[in-house]
Amino acid sequence: MKLFEQAQLPPSTDSQTLVLSNDADPRTADLTGVHTVVLHFPSFTDGRAFSQAFLLRRRLGFTGTIRATGDVLVDQLVQMARTGFTEAVLAEGQSLAVGQRLLDQANATYQGDAVAPQPRFASLSTLEAA
Amino acid sequence: MYSYTEFDRQFIRHRAAQHRDQLARNQAGTLSDEAFRPLRLQNGWYIQRYAPMLRVAVPYGEIAARQLRVLATIAREYDRPDPELLARAQATQDGIDERAGSRPGPRLKFGYGHFTTRQNVQFNWIPLDKSADVMDLLATVDMHGIQTSGNCIRNITTDERAGIAADEVADPRPFAEILRQWSTLHPEFAFLPRKFKVAIHGAREDRAAIAWHDVGLQVVRNTESVANNAHQESAGGLSGYENVGFKVLVGGGMGRTPVVASVIREFLPWDQILNYLEAVVRVYNRWGRRDNKYKARIKILVKAEGQRFVDEVEAEYEAILTQDGAPHTIPLAELQRVAASFVPPALNCDRKTADAKIAHILKAAAEDDVEFGRWLQQNVAAHKNPDLRAVTLSFKRLGQAPGDASADQLDAVAELAERFSAGEARVTHDQNLLLPWVRCDQLPELWREARRLGLAKPNIRLLTDMIACPGGDFCDLANARAVPVAAAISEAYTDLDELHDLGEIDLHISGCINSCGHHHTGHIGILGVDKDGQEWYQVTLGGSDGSTLSGAPGAGKVIGPSFAADEMVDVVTAILDTYRTHRTSGETFINTLRRVGHDPYKAAANAVRHITARHTAQADA
Numbered sequence: 001m002k003l004f005e006q007a008q009l010p011p012s013t014d015s016q017t018l019v020l021s022n023d024a025d026p027r028t029a030d031l032t033g034v035h036t037v038v039l040h041f042p043s044f045t046d047g048r049a050f051s052q053a054f055l056l057r058r059r060l061g062f063t064g065t066i067r068a069t070g071d072v073l074v075d076q077l078v079q080m081a082r083t084g085f086t087e088a089v090l091a092e093g094q095s096l097a098v099g100q101r102l103l104d105q106a107n108a109t110y111q112g113d114a115v116a117p118q119p120r121f122a123s124l125s126t127l128e129a130a
Numbered sequence: 131m132y133s134y135t136e137f138d139r140q141f142i143r144h145r146a147a148q149h150r151d152q153l154a155r156n157q158a159g160t161l162s163d164e165a166f167r168p169l170r171l172q173n174g175w176y177i178q179r180y181a182p183m184l185r186v187a188v189p190y191g192e193i194a195a196r197q198l199r200v201l202a203t204i205a206r207e208y209d210r211p212d213p214e215l216l217a218r219a220q221a222t223q224d225g226i227d228e229r230a231g232s233r234p235g236p237r238l239k240f241g242y243g244h245f246t247t248r249q250n251v252q253f254n255w256i257p258l259d260k261s262a263d264v265m266d267l268l269a270t271v272d273m274h275g276i277q278t279s280g281n282c283i284r285n286i287t288t289d290e291r292a293g294i295a296a297d298e299v300a301d302p303r304p305f306a307e308i309l310r311q312w313s314t315l316h317p318e319f320a321f322l323p324r325k326f327k328v329a330i331h332g333a334r335e336d337r338a339a340i341a342w343h344d345v346g347l348q349v350v351r352n353t354e355s356v357a358n359n360a361h362q363e364s365a366g367g368l369s370g371y372e373n374v375g376f377k378v379l380v381g382g383g384m385g386r387t388p389v390v391a392s393v394i395r396e397f398l399p400w401d402q403i404l405n406y407l408e409a410v411v412r413v414y415n416r417w418g419r420r421d422n423k424y425k426a427r428i429k430i431l432v433k434a435e436g437q438r439f440v441d442e443v444e445a446e447y448e449a450i451l452t453q454d455g456a457p458h459t460i461p462l463a464e465l466q467r468v469a470a471s472f473v474p475p476a477l478n479c480d481r482k483t484a485d486a487k488i489a490h491i492l493k494a495a496a497e498d499d500v501e502f503g504r505w506l507q508q509n510v511a512a513h514k515n516p517d518l519r520a521v522t523l524s525f526k527r528l529g530q531a532p533g534d535a536s537a538d539q540l541d542a543v544a545e546l547a548e549r550f551s552a553g554e555a556r557v558t559h560d561q562n563l564l565l566p567w568v569r570c571d572q573l574p575e576l577w578r579e580a581r582r583l584g585l586a587k588p589n590i591r592l593l594t595d596m597i598a599c600p601g602g603d604f605c606d607l608a609n610a611r612a613v614p615v616a617a618a619i620s621e622a623y624t625d626l627d628e629l630h631d632l633g634e635i636d637l638h639i640s641g642c643i644n645s646c647g648h649h650h651t652g653h654i655g656i657l658g659v660d661k662d663g664q665e666w667y668q669v670t671l672g673g674s675d676g677s678t679l680s681g682a683p684g685a686g687k688v689i690g691p692s693f694a695a696d697e698m699v700d701v702v703t704a705i706l707d708t709y710r711t712h713r714t715s716g717e718t719f720i721n722t723l724r725r726v727g728h729d730p731y732k733a734a735a736n737a738v739r740h741i742t743a744r745h746t747a748q749a750d751a
Contacts, residue, residue, distance in 0.1 A: 025416075045168060045281065047321025051415045054318050059453055073165050075152065082317035095160065107144040108137065110311040111404075117457045119312070119404075120137070121464040 001077065002087045003099050009089055010067070022048045026056045034064060039085070041070035050083045057084030057114040074099035078106045084114035131192050131554055132307045132471040134272040141314075142269045145276060149173050150262035157259070172282060172320065174275020175261055178606045180219040181211055182261065184253045185278040186268060190288040190306040190330075191249035191557040195544040197271045198555065201251055202540035205243050208264055209537075211255040216240065223603065226611065229664055231694030231741040235614030236531070238603060243540055245525060245533040247597055247648055248327070249287050249557040250278055254604045276314060281322045283313035283411070289331040289338045290558040291520055293472055294566050296512045300349040300374050302332035304469040305403065308460060312404050319411050323418030324426035326411065327383075330376075338559065339675040341391045341683040342651065344428045345410060346379035352397050369462055375399045380410060380443075381432030384645035388685035389429040394440055400465070404458035409446035413439065475552035475567055478517040484571035491574050504588035504630065505577055510568075521550075521565045521576060522558065523585040524595065528620055531613045532598040533561030542583050550576045561597060562590065591634045591679075593706075594620050597648055601641030601658060602665070608641035610658025610665035615639055615698050622699045632706060634679055635719045650685040651675040653720045654705060659692055666692035666742075669701060671731055672723055680720055689732045694741040704734040 004010060011017075017036040020026060026037070037056055039049040049068065056062040067087040068080050074094050081103065090099060112119040134142075152169050155161035161169075170176075174185040186201070211219070220238050227234045244252040256264055268274055278285055286306045293301040309328060313319070319326075331338040332349030340346025352373045375397045382391030398406055410428075417435070419425045432439050450456055491502050511520040523543065526532050535543070543563055547555045550572050551565035558564050563585075568576060580586035589595045596619065599605065601612025616639055623629055638652030642659075649655035655670035673686030693701050706719075708731045713722045723731065 044165065045321050046420055047281075047319070047415060048420075050318045050321070051412050054412075059449060075161075075165065075169055076321075079317040079320060093162075098155070098160070105148075107141065109317075110141075110314055111316055112457045113317050117454070119458055121308075121311075121461065121467075122457065124464065124467070 001081045001085065001103055003077070003096050003103075004087065004089045005096060006089065006092055010087070020052065022046065022052065024052070026052050026060065031060065031062055034062075036065040036067060037062065038067045038069055041068060041072055044071040044073045044076060044091075050079060053080070053084040054114045058117065074102055077103050081106070082109070082113040082115060131194055132189070132303070132468065139269075139272060142272060142274050142276075145173070145274060145315075146262070146265040146269045149265050153258070153262050168280055168321070170258075170261070172277055172280040173265065174278040175258065176279060176606075177258070178254065178604055179602070179608075180215060180222075180604070181255050182258045183604065184256050184261070184264065184275060185246070186251045186253075186273055186275050187278045187285045188250050188273075188557050189310050190286055190292065190303060191290060191559075192303070193555050193557060194271070195547040195553045195555070197273055198540050198544035198547065200267060200271045200273065201243050202537045202544065204253060204256070204264055204267065205241050205535075205540060206537035208256045208260055209241050209243075209253045211240055212257070216255075226602070226665065231696050232665060233614055233618060233695040233698070235603065235611055236529075236617055239531075239534070242534045242536055244531070244600060245535065245557045245561045245563070247559050247561065247599075247646065248285060249290075249559060250285055251557065252600070254600070279325075280320070281324050281326075282320050283316065283322075283326045283328065286310055286313070287327075287329045287338055287343075287559065289333055289336075290556050290560075290564050291337060291511065291566070292332065293474070294513050294515075294518070294520055295333045295335075295337075296514055297334040298332055298514060299334065299351055300332045300371075301469070301472060302330045302347075302349050303472050304465060305347070305349065305376075305400065306330050307468050307471070308465070309403070309407070312407075312458065319415060322411070322415050323420045324423065324428075326414070326428065328407075335678045336676045339648075339651065339677075339683070340382075341379055341676045342382045342384060342648075343379075343391065344381070344383060345407065346382060346391050347403070348377040348379075349400075350375060350377050350397065369466070371400060371462065371465065376403055378406065381429040382683075383427050383429040384648065384650050384685075385427065386424050386643050387429065388645075388650040389433060390683045390685075391429075392432060394443065401460045401462075402456075404460060405450045405456050406447050408458060409443050409450055413442045413446055417442070474515065477552065477567055477569055478515070479569040479571040481517065481570060484569075484573070487571060487574045491577075501581075501588065501626075502574070502577055504626065505586055506573070508588045508590040508592065509586065510573065517570055519568045519570055519573060521568045521573070521580075522590045523563045523565065523580055524587040524589055525562050525585070526589060526595045526620070527584060527587050528617075528624065531600070531603075532596055532616050535563075539583065539585070543585070546576065546579060546583075549579075560590075560595060562595070588626065589629055592629045593632055593635045593637055594623055594629060596620075596637040596639060597652070598639040599641050599647035601639075601647075605641060605646075607644055608658060609643075609660035610641050610667065610695075612639045612641040612647055612656075612658060615656060615658075615667065615695065618699050619702055622703065632709070633718055636673075636675065636680060637702075638673070648675070649673070651680070651683070652686060653680065653723065654702065655686045656698070661692070665695050667695065667698055668692045669705075669735060671705070671728055672720070674720070679718065681724070687728060689728060690736050691742065693735075693739065697739060697741055700738040701735045704738050705731050708734045
């Protein structure tokens with residue numbers, strides 16, 4: 001996952017970038033020619049964009065960049081990465097170094113997600129079968 | 131009990147280390163209090179009225195002796211306020227006592243664990259800077275506080291008699307454990323509009339109040355033709371699970387707007403439960419209200435959208451199956467792997483010896499005779515295995531708040547669990563502890579030991595086995611105290627003859643409308659409210675949690691304007707006296723109330739007003 005500070009905010013005005021508000025249904029969006037979808041966290045406690053990212057990545061098979069903007073805190077980066085975000089623009093005052101450290105320390109998980117869809121128990125059964 | 135794998139252990143240790151890192155960043159000023167708040171909440175750390183509160187997860191209520199001992203250590207060594215803080219807190223509480231119409235409460239206590247209605251354990255005085263040490267200590271016995279708070283999928287609760295109930299269709303615990311693992315740190319569902327509570331049971335009687343949860347699951351067996359069900363082949367073969375599935379309820383909850391959950395699926399094959407819940411929670415995450423916290427629970431969404439909500443969930447479920455490849459379909463091997471943890475301990479007893487021992491006690495001193503007989507009747511329940519019994523230890527007694535257990539009591543209970551219950555206990559929804567594997571020939575011995583410890587009070591399911599939240603003594607949300615009201619009623623009803631004569635009554639007390647004390651479902655419900663900085667109590671009658679005793683689930687009805695604290699014992703007495711006047715032979719409190727209606731109870735309760743009489747007259751005018 002690529003992290004940015006506010007000052008380095010990547011451009012999001014070109015025609016290949018789609019900005020979705022956090023109450024939009026990504027399944028109704030036209031993704032033709034889009035290489036970046038920008039999703040928004042109005043507050044870090046508003047988790048709607050996690051479901052939007054999941055639907056884009058997993059349901060719609062979108063392979064471009066999904067960027068998190070808004071109140072993006074370092075402690076939510078692992079969740080963002082798991083739901084399909086590939087870029088995050090950190091909120092004011094958040095540290096790139098701490099964010100990267102937390103991403104590097106990510107733990108193994110129980111359930112599947114947008115990136116690794118199979119839950120842990122799927123590999124357990126495969127192992128047993130083999 | 132579920133036995134942790136090395137993976138599960140490593141997961142908990144990683145989580146504890148993560149909390150330590152967050153605490154350090156918060157103390158260094160690089161993680162703001164505001165950003166730290168939801169992170170610590172999702173590990174069970176609240177900041178309450180006077181001090182932090184830790185809620186330790188006890189998944190579906192099952193707890194081992196070694197875990198009880200660690201909780202005892204936490205109570206003894208960490209649940210200790212700074213003397214200055216305690217003095218300040220006590221002075222504030224004393225200030226409440228001095229107000230008009232108030233009733234002096236017991237002094238604040240520390241060094242206790244508290245059993246909650248959601249089968250967890252809370253501590254009230256652990257300083258936040260010790261929190262990382264406590265998490266490490268918990269991790270040594272496979273415990274944690276993950277998702278015991280926050281707007282996420284909370285600890286899953288179940289029937290206190292899961293796996294042992296004589297009326298069980300299928301053991302819900304393997305499913306509860308699979309649900310626990312699936313919901314633990316789910317990346318998409320950690321910041322939902324509001325908290326999300328799941329309860330599951332697998333018996334004929336609902337002892338888990340599932341209709342009052344965001345999602346309620348009942349394990350059922352489909353009696354219709356198995357061959358007609360497309361999923362059956364993958365869902366169990368000849369494993370004993372071939373016709374097992376769930377009745378799925380959605381949208382129950384208490385709070386300001388009590389709602390009984392609606393059945394959204396009569397039968398869902400067991401292997402689809404994670405895929406289906408993913409659909410439910412995703413629709414809730416997308417559609418649930420975030421503009422008003424009192425309208426953010428899924429019950430409001432289900433009520434507002436009705437069939438549209440159901441259709442959206444079904445469409446989402448269909449998409450998970452057909453477009454996503456249904457990755458969380460549970461393989462039979464996984465269910466069997468988890469279920470292997472829940473094999474009953476090999477125990478049986480010589481029933482003839484048991485009968486002789488019990489008869490011996492019953493013939494002994496007359497006092498023992500009555501007390502032991504009552505204990506057998508109230509605190510001992512039938513078991514799936516006819517050689518065994520389920521025994522409830524009562525944590526409802528004078529001098530201690532409902533559900534409170536001291537460090538010494540927690541240690542003592544650990545020993546009882548080891549000696550009499552294969553090392554296992556259960557935290558019950560009614561805030562007691564249950565020993566699930568007691569040999570029938572050990573009942574007399576267990577009774578003597580429990581009585582010595584003050585945990586054999588034969589009041590289970592009776593008036594004084596009340597549910598009460600910590601209320602205004604500890605909780606930051608409370609509008610009024612619950613503990614003094616509970617204490618006053620317990621003090622007024624100590625006579626066991628009288629309690630047994632009154633029979634089974636659900637008395638539930640909440641210190642505020644968040645309803646942690648489940649007042650909505652009490653046959654008698656008491657709700658603390660705050661008016662002009664004073665404590666008042668609203669009384670409801672006729673609520674039901676959905677148990678056989680209480681009937682179809684529903685919220686109680688308010689009997690009139692709020693009462694003063696000092697009137698509460700008289701009000702409860704007036705209600706109980708009305709019952710005694712109107713009951714027919716053997717009729718329970720709730721049945722009499724339903725037969726004669728609320729009016730005589732209302733009249734009796736309102737007649738005892740001495741402080742609120744004038745207020746009421748003004749309100750009526």
